[in-house]
Amino acid sequence: MGLRLLRKILIPFAALVIAASVGTLVIGRTHAAATGSSSAMSLTAQSALTQKAEAAAGYQLFQQHCSFCHGAQANGSTGLAPNLQGLGPGTVQLWLSAGWMPLKTPSAQPEAKYPIFTPQQIVDVAEWVASLHPGGVPIAPSLDLKTGSLSNGFSLFTETCAPCHTITGAGDALADGYHAPPLHGVTSQQIWEAVRSGPQNMPQFGPKNITPSELNDIVKYVTQVIEHPSHPGGIALGGVGPVAEGFVGLFAGVGACMVAAYWVGDRTERDEEDDEEHEHSGDDPTLAPEGANA
Amino acid sequence: MIDGLYKWIDNRLNISGGTRKLVNKIFPDHWSFMLGEIALYSFVILLATGVFLTLYFEPSQQQVVYHGSYLPLVGQKMSEAFQSTINLSFAVRCGLLMRQMHHWAANIFVGSIVVHMCRVFFTGGFRRPRELNWIIGVNLMIFAIFNGFLGYSLPDDLVSGTGIRISFSILESLPGGSYIATWLFGGQFPGTLLIDRFFIIHVLILPAAIAGLLAAHLGLLVKQKHTAFAGNGATEKNVVGAPMWPTFLAKTNGFLFLVAGVTALLAATVQINPIWQYGPYVPYKVSYAVQPDWYMGWLDGALRIMPSWEIVLPGHMIPNVFFPGILLPGITFTVLMFWPIIEARFRHDTLEHHILEEPRNNPWRTALGASVLAFYFVLFGASADDVLANYLSVSLNTVLVAFRYLVVLVPVIVYPVTYKICLELQHQPRASKTKRHNIVLRSADGGYSTVESAARPGDALPSFPPLPLDNLIIVGDGAGDGTNGADGAASNGSDTKRGIFRIPRSYR
Structure with a gap:
């Protein structure tokens, strides 16, 4: 339970705190750079390192949507998210195209959503991440599905x-x-x-x-x-096994038979009172009840 | 001509008396008495569709390579049993419809047995003198469940193969179980004999047993006569209803077609057990989200939520599956079978009962029955714990633990709630009847009074007071006793084919 609490409450809180501190740092830095202070030196060194990478179209997208957690160099330096370097462009493409990333809520497992990038943008991001470190899963080759078994x-x-x-x-x-x-x-x-x-x-x-x-x-x-199953037998019931069939068999099957029995059989519970009711039952239902005539 | 033929036959076989007795047997009208007929007619459907299926099914585990019309299976190795089931589904005209009717009818068969049993239980219909018929009924249910499981296993597909594997392990958990299991399966699982053996038990031995018990069940029903709900002239000494011929026969035949219609409609519109999606059974392969059919589902649920206790007797550890797999069904069916005797002992009730109890008038039994039903329903739900966790987006562990609590809590809650509802209903003499308007009247001097409005058509069916018509005795000790009475009953008196017949009970 303690771990779950940590995950559910403390991590988002920590994320907020880190976001605030990162934000102030960035503002302070740009301010310092504008005024031409001593930190201008290190900034130029950094930009020289990433100059080639920045040219890629995926760089901007990554910085906007991913770097907050994965770090500007996709190496997980923020401690919030894993290192992406070396995982390969295929991994990045999968996670983005499935809509798992960017994460909507911190949960045990990312939910599938509509992807926020277009297919081309996804390839751009994947290629930029791949350019940082070689190896990993390549982007899927085009498969020839006509030949397979x-x-x-x-x-x-x-x-x-x-x-x-x-x-x-x-x-x-x-x-x-x-x-x-x-x-x-x-x-x-x-x-x-x-x-x-x-x-x-x-x-x-x-x-x-x-x-x-x-x-x-x-x-x-x-x-x-x-993805395109044939259901020659009719409604497929979600393909979750016989338990769904059991519910249908019990409630639709036995239920319909019971309704049939109810229809065919006699459904009025009768007792001594009915003798007098019998006298009324022939009456026209539209007539006023006898009490009203009195 | 026909008359002459009939007389010729009757002179030799003397069938008139017996037939007359049968033709004049009185069947109660209340719809709840027709629940057992659902089971009877789904059994008829099972026999008819089952005969069709045996024409095409090959009960063999001989490995063959499939070369049929379903592409994803072409070239796969499978047993002849699986191949023939695929072929009868895809290559035989009406084959899939027949298979689906057979499977749905099996689900309805066991389901209607349970519903019928509930009716008998909650109204006390099992009490003396009908204990024996209750015991026969419980055995019918056990046989039906067994046969359903065997039939589910016959196609030798991936899902049912997993089920057989589990049942093999359950058998092994018995004392000396490994001997029993290898004896039944003809060696280690899966072996090569199992489908062949299951087939003979499924199509011959158990259906014969069911048919025999069914005959005994119905024979005892005729011998002991029906029970009846109180009212409408029913007493402990008569049976109120419609005679076999022509009223009941017409009704029940129509009902046969209704049940067959429901089964056919389900089979034609809702897919059941799509084995072509599952593929052939291979011992090292398994699929997730797999459960048995619903009537075995409670056992699967019990297996799933059983805590991993290891109870060690001196020198021998009791396998964990023994408790949910052997002990639970053992206790269930034993208590169920001997319930009439247990209840009679407990209540010191040795009298004969022919008038049924309203469930509300026996809150103790009604609450107990409801709570036991709730217990098994929760277990059935537990057999889908993974599917529920997936649909509710809850952790599987949470669902599992929740079911362990629910299986105890739900019955405990259901009992007092049902008991209270029964007590409340006892104070409502018109409970379960159609409500009528109350009309508020104002008199000339300003006083108000309430009058209940008259019954509308359908609120209550006309009832007939019992008539002392001795010539209408239609069932007697001798065959010739009631011959004229029945004709009188059919043409005489009411045009609704309804009547009161005084029937001496020969066993009293």
Whole structure:
């Protein structure tokens, strides 16, 4: 409980305090630079270092939206967020295109949102981050989904993906507030990058674990079958397993049969009083009740 | 001509008397007496669709390579059982509809047994002399649940295979369980015999047992006569309702088609058990968000929320799954089966009862039943703890712990609430009836008075006082006793085909 309190209350509070101090520092610095004080020297040195990087279009976007937590050099120097250097452009592209970043609220797991950048902007940011440090997960290559094997993809999906994402790709809750997100509406690029980079709770699968052609098959199965399932049997009930079917069977199935029984059977509870009621039952319902005539 | 033929047959087989008795059997009108018929008719549907499915199903675990019409499976290795289920779904005309009807009918079958059982329980219909029929009914439910589980396992798909794996482990938790499990499965899990064995039990042994018990259930019903709700001339010595022919037969046949219609509608519109999405069972593969069908769901829920206690008897640790997997259903079904005897002992009630109790008039039993139902419903909910956590965006751990509390708290809360509601209803003589307007009248000298308005059509059906018509005795000890009475009942008296028939109870 103490850890959760820390995460929920103290971290945002700490973020606020840091934001305030960073803000005052920045204002003080620019003021000092304008007046031509001694700190002008170090500023020029820094700009020389990043001169090449600044030229990239992603630099501005990163500084505006990401640097607050990840640091101006994406190295996690603020202590608020992890170091992004060396993770590769594929990782950055995945997190931005899924809308996980920028973070909306600090929670166990970032929520998927509509991405704030356009696809081109995402590539720009990813390339700028990648330019800081080599290596990591590359941006997904364009996959040739015409050649892959659906059947092999299905088999591999069952083995490596279904244990968390469920066999229908509906997604499910994992322990400690994490969840495996649904796979409906993901792009082939995201699947590729997620498998290679292992975001959040997901394990990372390298090319020796899942070969490029196997990954091609998985992507083919997810994009063509999981995202476009055929439901020849009718309404799919969310693909969350037999418990939904049980509720439908009990409430719609048995329920409808009970309504039928209620319709066919006699539904009035009768007792001694009914003898006198019987005399009234033939009356025209529109007539005033007998009491009113008295 | 037909008359002559009938006389010829009757002279040799003497069927008139028995048939006359049967034709004139009185069935109560109240709708709640038709709940058991839902079970009966869904069993009929299960038999009909099941026969269709056996024509195409191949009960074998022989590994084959699929080359059918469903592309994602082409080239995958699977058992013949799975392949034939896929083929009967996709390549056989009406196959998928039949499979879905069979599965939905199974869900409705067990569901209606439970609902029927609730009606009998809450109205005290199991009391002497009907204890035996209650016990038969409980056994029918156990067999139905077992057979449902076996049928769910037959396609040998990923989801059901996981369920069989769990049941294998549960069997192993019995004392000497590893012997029992390997004997039943013909070796270690999964082996090569299991589908074959399950198939024979599913299509032959258990259906035969169910049919036999069903015959006994209905035979005892005819022998012991129906119970009845109080009122409308019902006493401890008669049965009030409509005769088998023609009223009840027409009604019940119509009801058969209604139940079949509901099943067919569900099967045609709502998908159940899409095994082509699950794929064949492979022991090292597993999917998340997997539960058994609802009638096994409470057991799955109990397994999920069971704390990891390790109870060690001298020299032997009791496996944890023993408590939710063996002990819970064992206690459940034992207590359920012997409940009529337990209650009679507890209440010192040795009298015969033919008039049903209003549930509100026996708050103790009603509250107990409601609270037990709540217990199992919470367990059923626990079998979907992961799905609930996902939909509610709550941590799975929180949901799990919450269910551990709820499974105790909910029944404890339901009991007093139900008890109180029953007591309140006892003071409302018109409870459960249609409300009528109260008309406020003002007299000439300024006084006010309230008068209840007259009944509207449908508020109460006409009732008939019991008539001492001895010639209407239609069931007697001898076969010839009631022959003329029945015709009289059908044509004589009311045009609503309703009547009072005094029926001596031969066993009294």
